[in-house]
Amino acid sequence: MTTVPRVGLGTMGLDTPAEANAVTTALEMGYRHVDTAQIYENEAVVGDAVAAADVARDEVFLATKVWADSLGYDDAIRTTRESLDRLGTDFVDLLYVHRPRETYDPPETLRAFDDLVDDGLARGVGVSNFTVPELDDALDLLDAPLVAHQTEYHPLFQRPALLDHADEHGYDVVAYSPLAGGRVREVDEVVEVAEKHDTTPESVSIAWLVAKGVCAIPKASSETHLRANLRAADLELDAEDVVAIDSVEREVELYPE
Numbered sequence: 001m002t003t004v005p006r007v008g009l010g011t012m013g014l015d016t017p018a019e020a021n022a023v024t025t026a027l028e029m030g031y032r033h034v035d036t037a038q039i040y041e042n043e044a045v046v047g048d049a050v051a052a053a054d055v056a057r058d059e060v061f062l063a064t065k066v067w068a069d070s071l072g073y074d075d076a077i078r079t080t081r082e083s084l085d086r087l088g089t090d091f092v093d094l095l096y097v098h099r100p101r102e103t104y105d106p107p108e109t110l111r112a113f114d115d116l117v118d119d120g121l122a123r124g125v126g127v128s129n130f131t132v133p134e135l136d137d138a139l140d141l142l143d144a145p146l147v148a149h150q151t152e153y154h155p156l157f158q159r160p161a162l163l164d165h166a167d168e169h170g171y172d173v174v175a176y177s178p179l180a181g182g183r184v185r186e187v188d189e190v191v192e193v194a195e196k197h198d199t200t201p202e203s204v205s206i207a208w209l210v211a212k213g214v215c216a217i218p219k220a221s222s223e224t225h226l227r228a229n230l231r232a233a234d235l236e237l238d239a240e241d242v243v244a245i246d247s248v249e250r251e252v253e254l255y256p257e
């Protein structure tokens with residue numbers, strides 16, 4: 001699958017087979033995008049849960065991320081192979097640089113990612129937690145197209161310059177913690193829009209991201225939350241709703257450097 005589905009399932013914290021069963025439930029209810037990472041230490045249970053779903057592997061957009069301690073050329077190749085073993089798959093649809101820190105060396109790391117694409121182990125390259133200068137540098141160095149930038153994005157943490165950069169260069173933005181880890185229900189502007197549309201603040205947060213052309217990967221455990229988050233992509237907000245949420249001035253960054 002080449003395009004990034006608008007709503008995916010974040011899996012951080014789905015650690016046991018019972019918890020990861022949410023992945024199987026999600027795929028069977030219509031999710032087609034699953035997001036994990038080496039550092040979550042759940043690739044094996046997530047891979048088992050993807051395999052258990054009555055959905056063909058080729059229909060699932062599966063993403064993982066190489067952690068900051070493994071971004072040297074050899075370690076990036078080796079640990080990606082280990083991720084694929086744990087996930088029980090021959091390839092991931094998207095392989096992210098999780099954070100441009102520690103062992104991140106742009107020419108060396110991105111050459112490894114290009115080689116992983118050339119060898120068919122990753123269908124696309126993504127980056128996560130990058131600044132605009134880091135994105136520009138990566139775009140210069142990569143042979144493969146940049147598919148997506150995964151970054152914290154929710155009503156309490158907005159970075160419109162990152163959306164403009166993505167538009168200009170033709171890659172997707174994937175919003176992590178799109179529900180602000182559950183705190184969107186504390187935001188008056190979001191609550192007001194939710195009341196107007198007779199829905200929840202969580203659904204509004206996802207619909208607001210989708211209205212801006214951003215993909216969202218909420219993590220959810222229960223069938224009720226999973227279903228609500230998937231359906232939220234179809235909630236149409238009015239232009240004034242989007243502007244009201246754009247103008248939220250409080251700021252909470254859940255994952256600062």
Ligand SMILES: NC(=O)c1ccc[n+]([C@@H]2O[C@H](COP(=O)([O-])OP(=O)(O)OC[C@H]3O[C@@H](n4cnc5c(N)ncnc54)[C@H](OP(=O)(O)O)[C@@H]3O)[C@@H](O)[C@H]2O)c1
Pocket residue numbers: 009010011012013035036098128129150151175176177178179180181182200202203217218219220221222224225226228229255
């Ligand atoms: N690239 C990075 O550096 C990075 C960093 C952080 C996160 N991420 C990714 O982003 C994903 C999501 O971020 P996150 O887990 O931090 O936060 P989040 O998705 O913003 O929020 C998850 C929380 O919201 C609750 N929730 C989900 N759907 C709900 C609904 N419809 N109504 C009410 N509550 C709801 C969940 O509860 P239940 O579980 O009880 O449903 C959970 O407590 C992660 O799983 C991970 O894949 C990436």
